[in-house]
Amino acid sequence: MTLVIQRKGKKERRTMSKPHLLAVPLPAQGHGLPLMEFSFCLAKQGLMRVTFVNTEFIHGRLVKDFMDRDSIGEDRFRLVSIPDGLTDSERRISGKLSEAIWGRMREKLEELIETIRSSGDDVTCVVADHGMGSALEVAAGMGIRQATFCPFPAMFLSLSLSITKMITDGTIDIDDETLFLTP
Numbered sequence: 001m002t003l004v005i006q007r008k009g010k011k012e013r014r015t016m017s018k019p020h021l022l023a024v025p026l027p028a029q030g031h032g033l034p035l036m037e038f039s040f041c042l043a044k045q046g047l048m049r050v051t052f053v054n055t056e057f058i059h060g061r062l063v064k065d066f067m068d069r070d071s072i073g074e075d076r077f078r079l080v081s082i083p084d085g086l087t088d089s090e091r092r093i094s095g096k097l098s099e100a101i102w103g104r105m106r107e108k109l110e111e112l113i114e115t116i117r118s119s120g121d122d123v124t125c126v127v128a129d130h131g132m133g134s135a136l137e138v139a140a141g142m143g144i145r146q147a148t149f150c151p152f153p154a155m156f157l158s159l160s161l162s163i164t165k166m167i168t169d170g171t172i173d174i175d176d177e178t179l180f181l182t183p
Contacts, residue, residue: 020125022123023149080112109138
């Protein structure tokens with residue numbers, strides 16, 4: 001790809017590589033496939049290279065199920081995994097996934113981006129699931145553009161972004177961990 005920049009009557013040509021998107025889904029049911037489909041479409045159209053990051057726990061199933069159906073080449077779409085640090089029994093405990101997302105997975109994502117950079121490549125954008133705020137923070141801290149992908153209906157996104165305001169306005173009343181909606 002060639003970029004032509006015109007400044008004060010002078011044209012300057014620069015060769016640019018395709019943008020490299022790092023896609024990070026929330027490792028939970030219903031989150032991975034929509035982001036993978038979106039990422040796969042971008043790569044298939046030749047718009048950018050995509051590295052799709054998932055946990056080791058989910059990675060094996062995705063490689064087998066998804067990549068068998070339509071291969072576009074590893075130069076445009078790659079599946080990689082990072083550890084979540086959870087045991088099989090911990091995956092069933094409420095709250096452990098959140099701890100992993102903000103702890104071990106955050107560290108491993110940063111290491112992955114550094115590995116990509118040290119190989120002479122660069123990540124130009126991170127697209128992360130709405131529930132993967134740690135991935136967006138890592139990207140921001142490393143000077144990488146970021147975007148949020150929301151696999152659920154817009155109504156739920158609007159609600160989740162409005163909860164703090166509804167508590168402040170008194171629409172939602174929280175009393176000793178019990179949630180009340182007031183008229």
